[in-house]
Amino acid sequence: MPRQPTTYQSDLFSNPHDPETAQMPPWQALPEETRPTLTKLMVRLILDHVDGARAVQREEASHDA
Template structure:
């Protein structure tokens, strides 16, 4: 037997209206900010490039460790 939810899902037009009304309340934190040009990698000082490389490598490795630990724990629940 299939159970149905007591609340009917919103129709596409209603979803659009809800999303549009939500957007109108969103504060634009960067409205008055003038965009700046990001410096090219080669224009950064050598020390900054080295520091950024080490930090990015650490971030990637930590993310890989977290992801692999999560997938191992999820695989354990399959039994």
């Protein structure tokens, strides 16, 4: 018997009309006080990712010297 796939994160490439795909709530449906908090968290996640990529580049550059 094949195993049923389980989705743990938003799948960016799935069919939005597929009933098995979890739908993200529209931004306007979020409570007003939640939106700024979510925006700050998303910005922090992006900036942390960029900082991590820069650290890897610095490490690679130091190995070349």
